[in-house]
Amino acid sequence: MDYKDLADLIFPDAKPVEYYEEKYPERNLKEGAIVTRVAPSPTGSTHIGTLYQALIARTVARQSDGVFFVRIEDTDTKREVEGGIDNITGSLNYFGLGPDEGMVSGTEEKGYYGPYKQSLRKEIYQSFAKKLISEGKAYPCFCNEEELNKDREKQEKAKMRPGYYGEWARCRKVTVEDAINKIKAGESYVIRFKSPGNENRKIQVSDVIKGKVTFPENDLDIVIIKSDGLPTYHFAHCVDDHLMRTTHVIRGDEWLSSLPLHIQLFKVSGYKPPKYCHIAPIMKNDNGNKRKLSKRKDPEAGVSYFAEIGVLPEAVKEYLLNIANSTFENWRRANKDKSIEEFPFQLNKMSVSGALFDFTKLFDVSKNVISRLTAEEVYNYSNEWAQKYDNDLAKLLEDKEYSLKVFGIERNNSNKPRKDLSKWSDVKDNIIYMYEAPTEFDYDKITGEDAKRVINEYAKTFDISDDKQTWFEKMKDVAEKCGYAREVKEFKQNPDKWPGHVGYVSTVIRVTLTGRRNTPDLYEIIQVLGKDEVEKRLVK
Numbered sequence: 001m002d003y004k005d006l007a008d009l010i011f012p013d014a015k016p017v018e019y020y021e022e023k024y025p026e027r028n029l030k031e032g033a034i035v036t037r038v039a040p041s042p043t044g045s046t047h048i049g050t051l052y053q054a055l056i057a058r059t060v061a062r063q064s065d066g067v068f069f070v071r072i073e074d075t076d077t078k079r080e081v082e083g084g085i086d087n088i089t090g091s092l093n094y095f096g097l098g099p100d101e102g103m104v105s106g107t108e109e110k111g112y113y114g115p116y117k118q119s120l121r122k123e124i125y126q127s128f129a130k131k132l133i134s135e136g137k138a139y140p141c142f143c144n145e146e147e148l149n150k151d152r153e154k155q156e157k158a159k160m161r162p163g164y165y166g167e168w169a170r171c172r173k174v175t176v177e178d179a180i181n182k183i184k185a186g187e188s189y190v191i192r193f194k195s196p197g198n199e200n201r202k203i204q205v206s207d208v209i210k211g212k213v214t215f216p217e218n219d220l221d222i223v224i225i226k227s228d229g230l231p232t233y234h235f236a237h238c239v240d241d242h243l244m245r246t247t248h249v250i251r252g253d254e255w256l257s258s259l260p261l262h263i264q265l266f267k268v269s270g271y272k273p274p275k276y277c278h279i280a281p282i283m284k285n286d287n288g289n290k291r292k293l294s295k296r297k298d299p300e301a302g303v304s305y306f307a308e309i310g311v312l313p314e315a316v317k318e319y320l321l322n323i324a325n326s327t328f329e330n331w332r333r334a335n336k337d338k339s340i341e342e343f344p345f346q347l348n349k350m351s352v353s354g355a356l357f358d359f360t361k362l363f364d365v366s367k368n369v370i371s372r373l374t375a376e377e378v379y380n381y382s383n384e385w386a387q388k389y390d391n392d393l394a395k396l397l398e399d400k401e402y403s404l405k406v407f408g409i410e411r412n413n414s415n416k417p418r419k420d421l422s423k424w425s426d427v428k429d430n431i432i433y434m435y436e437a438p439t440e441f442d443y444d445k446i447t448g449e450d451a452k453r454v455i456n457e458y459a460k461t462f463d464i465s466d467d468k469q470t471w472f473e474k475m476k477d478v479a480e481k482c483g484y485a486r487e488v489k490e491f492k493q494n495p496d497k498w499p500g501h502v503g504y505v506s507t508v509i510r511v512t513l514t515g516r517r518n519t520p521d522l523y524e525i526i527q528v529l530g531k532d533e534v535e536k537r538l539v540k
Contacts, residue, residue, distance in 0.1 A: 006176050007134035009183055010191070014127040024113050024243040033066035035247045037102070038092075039237075041073045042084025045302040046091035047295060048357075049252055049281060052320050054097045056279065057250045059321075059345045061100070066247070070102035071240060072117045075230045085117075091303045095313040113244045118236050125231040128239045128269070129191050129224055137268055138224060140179050140189040141171040161199075164192070165219045172221065191225035193235070197264060205259055208248065208277040209350045218261040234258065238265040246274050248347075253278040277347050282323065283354040293357060300357060310385045310424025314340070315366035321345070322365065323355040336372070363422035371417035375408035378421070382407075385424035393428040396435050405528045406434045410520040418520055434528065437537050438515025445504040454482050454508045459538040464531040468523045479505040513537050 027035060036057035040050045054070075061068035070092065072085055086106040092098055101111030109116045132138035147170070155162045172194065174182070183189065197217035204214045224235035231239070241249060256278045266273035283290045284298055293301040300306075306316050318340060321328045331343055370378065379400065386393035397403045410418040421430060443451045461474045476486040479502040485491035491501035510522050513534065519525060526534055 001176050001180060003136045003176060004134045006140070006179055007130045009180055010133060010140065011126045011130040014123065014130045017127050017131050020124055020127060020243055024245070027067065027245045029067070030065055032064055033247075034061050034064040035067045035069075035245055036061045036250055037069045037071050037241075037244070037246055038099075038250075039071040039073050039240075040088050041076060041079065042081060042088060043076075043079045044081055044084065044087075045295060045304055046088050048293060048301055048303055050088070051091065051095060051097070051303050051316070052282060052324070053250055053252065053279060054092055055095075055317055055320050056277075056324055056345070056347070056350075057248075058097050058099070059341075059343075060248065060250075060347060062341065063345060067100045069111060069113070069244065070099040070104075070116065071244070072103050073233060073236065074117055074119045075226075075233070075236060077119070077228075077230075094307060095303070095317060097317075118240065119230065121236070121240070122229055122231075124243070125225065125236060125239055126229065129231075129235070132193070132224075132269065133191065136194070138191055138193050139171060139174070140183065141192045141221075141223070142174070142179075142182055142187050142189045143170055144188075163220045165195070165199075165221060169221045188227055190223045190227050192221040193224045193265065193268075195219050195221050195261075195264065196268065197260070203260055203263065205263060205276070207256075207259075208275050208347045209280075210253070210256070210278055210352050213256070213259070215257075215260045218264050220261065222261065234261055234265065238262065238269060238271070241274055242266070242269070242271045248275045248277055250277045250279065250347075253280055277350075280351055280354040283356050285356050290354065290356065292354070298357075300359070308389060310382075310389070310426075311362070311366055311422070312369055312381065315362070315369040318369060319362045319365045322361065323351075325349050326351070332368075366422040367419040370421045371419045375404050375411050378407045378411070379403050382424050382427045386427075390425070390428060396428065396431070402528075406431050409524040409528060420520065433514040433516065433519075434525070437533075438511075438513075440515055441511050442517065443508050443511050444517055445500050446508050450482070451508050454478060454505050455512055455538055457481050458505075458509050459535070462534065462538065464526070464534070471523055471526075475506055475509070476502050 027033075029035070038050060038054040038057050040046070054068075058068040060066075070089065072088070074080055074085070083106065085103060089103055089105050093104075098104065101109075101113065102116040103109050115121055129138060133140075141164075143164075148164070151164075151168050151170075152162050154160075155168065169192075171179075171192065195218055197219040199216045199219045201217045202214050203217050204212055206212050222234055223232050225231055237249075240246075259276060259278075262276075263273050281292045284293050295301045303316075306313075318328075318332070321340060321343060325343075325345055327346075327349060328343060335342070373381070379397065383394065383397045383400075383403075386397060421427065446454060457478045458475070461478060463474075466474065480486050482505065483499065484505055485498040485501040488501045488503055491498055506522060507517055510519060511517055513522075513529065514525065529537075
C-alpha cells in the first residue's frame with residue numbers, strides 16, 4: 001500500500017487537480033494587470049478594516065486594468081451569522097466598491113472563477129488535498145482533543161513552543177497501512193499538512209508594503225481539512241488564490257505571522273505565491289494608548305455607523321485614501337474636481353504603522369466633498385437620509401422648491417464654497433432657522449434698547465428688491481444713524497470714537513432673523529426667506 005491508496009480511500013470521488021487547472025485558466029489580462037480580492041467572513045456587521053482593504057484592492061486593480069473580486073470565507077460555520085453575506089455585499093455596494101467578480105449579494109455571484117463562497121468549493125479543496133496526500137505531503141491525523149490538550153500542557157510545562165510539530169506530531173509516524181486500517185475501522189480524523197520546515201532556518205519574504213521581512217520557517221503540521229470535510233483558512237486561501245489567479249493578496253497585518261506557512265503551502269503545492277501586501281490596521285487613541293478599532297467598543301468600527309450619521313460614502317473613501325497614501329491630500333488640493341479614481345495610488349507608499357482614526361479629519365474631508373455638490377445633490381442626499389433616519393427633517397424637506405433655494409445659499413461661489421455641512425445628521429440644525437423663526441437671541445456686542453433701535457431702523461429701510469450692494473449700503477446707513485461706524489476700517493483707526501461698527505449692526509439683524517451669529521451669506525438668506533417672513537421676524 002502506498003500514498004496513492006491512502007488518498008483514494010480518503011477522497012475516492014475527487015477529480016484530478018488538472019480538471020480545475022483547466023477550468024480556471026490563467027486570466028487573459030494585459031501584462032502588469034493586478035488581480036486582487038477582499039475575502040471577509042460573514043460573522044457580523046462589516047468592519048471599517050474590510051472597507052479599507054476593499055478600497056485599496058479595488059483601486060490598484062482598476063488602475064492596472066486588472067480584476068477586483070469578492071470571495072466569502074465561510075468555512076467556519078459556527079461563527080457565521082444570518083444575513084452576514086448580504087451585510088458585506090450591501091456595505092461594499094453602498095460605498096461604491098462593488099466587485100468586477102464574485103459575490104454581489106447573499107445568493108448571487110458573477111464571474112467565471114466561482115463559486116466565490118468557500119463552503120461551495122468543498123470538492124475543489126478535497127482534490128488538492130488528495131494530491132498532497134498522494135505525494136506524501138499531507139496525512140490523516142487521528143489525535144483527539146484530549147490527546148492534543150495533554151501534549152499542549154506538557155509543552156507549556158517544559159516551556160516549549162506549543163503546537164503540532166516534530167516529536168509532537170504523533171500521526172506523522174503512523175504508517176500508510178495503519179492509517180488505512182484506522183479509517184476503515186471508522187476512526188475520526190483530520191488532514192494535516194506535512195511541513196518540510198525547520199524552525200531554526202530563516203526565510204526572507206518581500207512584502208510590497210513592509211519591505212523585506214524575515215521569519216523562522218514554518219514547521220507546524222497544520223490542519224488543512226477538518227473532520228467535516230471543509231478546509232481551514234490557510235489551505236483554502238492557497239487553493240483559491242491559486243485557482244482564481246490572484247496576483248496580490250491585500251490583507252490586514254494580523255496575518256503577517258502566517259506568511260511563512262502560506263508561502264510554504266504554495267511552494268510545496270508547486271504554485272507561484274502571489275505578492276503579499278500587509279496593511280497596518282486603523283487604530284484608536286484610548287487614553288493615550290493606541291489600540292485597534294473594535295466593533296464592540298467603537299461605533300466607527302462598523303461601516304453602518306457612517307450611513308446612520310449620514311457621512312457620504314465618497315467622503316469616507318477620501319478619508320481612507322488620506323490614511324492610505326500621504327500624497328493624497330496634496331493631490332486632492334491640486335485636483336479639486338477630479339474623481340478619486342484618478343488618484344495615482346501606490347501600495348509601496350503605504351505606512352507600515354497604523355493610523356489613528358480621526359473624526360475631525362474625516363468631517364473636514366466630508367465638508368470639502370459636500371462643498372463640491374450642487375444644491376439638487378445636497379437636497380437629494382439629505383432627503384434620502386432623512387426618509388430613513390429623521391422624520392422631522394423629512395417633513396421640512398417636503399417643499400422641494402423652497403428647500404432647493406435653502407441649499408443653494410452660497411453654494412455657487414467657486415472661490416469660497418460653503419463648508420458648513422459634514423454629514424446629513426447636521427442638516428436639520430443647520431437649516432432649521434429657514435423654516436422656523438428663532439426664539440432665542442444672543443446679540444453679543446449690541447444689546448437691549450440699542451439692539452431694538454438697530455432692528456427698527458433696519459425695518460424702515462428694508463426692501464426685498466434691493467440688490468446686494470444697495471442692501472449693504474442701507475446697512476451702513478443704519479449703523480451711522482445708530483451711532484456706529486459705517487466702515488470697519490474707520491472703527492479700527494479710531495476705536496474710541498464709536499461703540500462699534502457696521503459688522504456689529506449686521507450681527508443684530510443676522511441674529512434677529514436666524515437666531516445665530518454665524519450663518520452663510522445674510523443677503524442670500526433674506527432673499528430666500530422672502531419679504532413677508534423677514535418683516536414678520538423684524539417685529540420686536
